[in-house]
Amino acid sequence: MLTRELLRYKVAAGEIIPLLLPVTSAWLAWAGKALELFRASPGRNMVEFQEETTALAESSGHRAALRGFFQLLERRITLVPGPGEDDLARRRELLRRASARMREEALPSLSRWKVVAEQELSTSGWQGPLYPEIPARRTVAAFEDMEAGALLERYNLALVQGMLLHAHSLELELPGSSPGQLRHLLRLLRFFGLVFKAEGEGRRLHIEEITEGLAGTPRRRAAGLASLMAFLPQLPFELEARLEIPGAEPGRLRLDGGAGLRSSSPPFFDYVPDELRVFRDSANAALRELGFLCAEAPLPSGAPAQWAVPDFSWRAPDGRELHIEIFRDAAPLRRRVEQCASAAPARTVFAVERRLFKDEKQTFPVPHFTFRDIPAPRRFLECARAAGFLATASEPLGAPVGAETKPI
Template identity: 30%
Template structure:
């Protein structure tokens, strides 16, 4: 992401609009030049790289864009102290020897040579080697050891996303309206919400859309931007979900002279149609071999029922259910939940949520390999909606239950 001083945006009627870069020839050329600059400075000090970047920046009106692109590229490099001896060890030895002699230019060279002899038990060293290593761990003296390049277009896309993420630094509430999606994408969404410590409340239904409200205790403190930073890190995961709208409430920046001091709140609006590109790994279509195997076997059946991967969220008190599939036959439909994961706490939570949902159109498929007794779980109360399976889940058994339990829209 980008530091606050490199964020570029404008305010119009309380709405925040982040800066975006058009992928035309000049911008692509600039991105390619910056990437090549980083590649050519692998093995050189950060100070030398910075000098090269400053030379590129000279005379350019878009220098802040250049700095933003360079900042993103620097995050793809690994900077370390060069050489084979730790600078801290060199400083300790040199400073200890220097304390017993009055400082002078001549004595400096002598002390470095003396320290080199003392530290060269396993590695031959000279005074010049120690002079180079003395402050090699300072940021501008660190060496660019490795660099993972991007394609020019990827860099511009990353810049656009970083600007959008930066708008969320000062967010204290995020409201997402999400519609029907693949379960794997919803599951990734909820996984990142948990990973970044974001609290979410889910409301709504398939007809009107699901509202996910992200809020939490840290957002109550006006001076704390930690929660907004977590929201910013979450944004690339949201981009893998289709058909959504986002509205964020932001604290206005008071450090900018051009900001209207009467502004009490800013709003940042985003949709799935805005063309931002995520750099997070997309989720797999199926979460498990049980799901993928079931879909493959179902595809071979001659049946009027359709198997859909696009499934709605099912809000329940204390959580949300993400069924794996939907079976559809005309106006009739049923949800399919495959329980094949063995961890006791997962099983307890899964079955508790299924019960709380009070949905009678959810077919619960449970592997006989699970140690339900150890987890303290008894799924027998799901009655005729329960399908047991051993190695593989038989689609015909699931369809038989769907015929009995499917609801009519």
């Protein structure tokens, strides 16, 4: 996202309107100029290079927009790595020797010391600056190229992301979105701790009190809002946000699919925490005979007009489905268990942290299975087989560990 000083918008009658860049030949030309500069950056000193980009931005007449381009393009630069361990050890040795000389010799002046320092550097065979690792001294190793049109798209998205960071509340309408898309979106909101209220079969979402602190930490909220905005252009959406940008009048930001925002962000499934990803990959490897379903319809929860959102789903060759929901907090688990008590969906496996066992008699009145934290795929398989899902063991499962796999 763009930082605050680079946000370009106008305010009219309580509306905050982002100044998105149109895909015109003029703007494509400016984006092309910026890209040309960056394509020629490998091998150049970073500070000198930044001076050049600044000069171009200042002389362009579109200073904020070009600085926005540069802010985005700098993230696609890789710098030459700093000194390695051997270099650091050599440098430390050189510094030790120099310190000893400064301590021992009666040096009359700074200019005399500079001669000594030169001698030490040349004796040690040190090439180049003593501290090449500071960013100002580093050179550009590579630039990840992109097309001018893609840069304009990226800029527009980053502009809206930057503005959304100042949102106090959001309303989202998602007409025509598929259950799979909805599932991804809800998982995103849950993951980033954005508290939301869903209506209209989950296609109308209210995200409120974003900056009041009751919805997670500021850093996670920022990451959540940026990810949300990267995800939205992938489905039909209407967004209305109440913004309070410092230095501007509070106002409303309205956006929909007609704004022309595009995102090449990968589906949210790629953002799941490492531990979940490891589980998914291991389970996939173990459950080779089942097909992994990346974007399936939510499960009916049992309660009217409500549904559950499984974290992972697999489908057996005979068409039966295996879903897993993973809970890490007692409250949502309790609510889910209450739902299941009235109308339990078939073959649900609960993965639960050990600490939640405390009051298991009250909390888990349904005959399912509990795990400690993220289950090992092996135990997941054991339970799937015990539940009659897998006819035969396709993998050597090893000895079950009763203390951690606990049917209740």
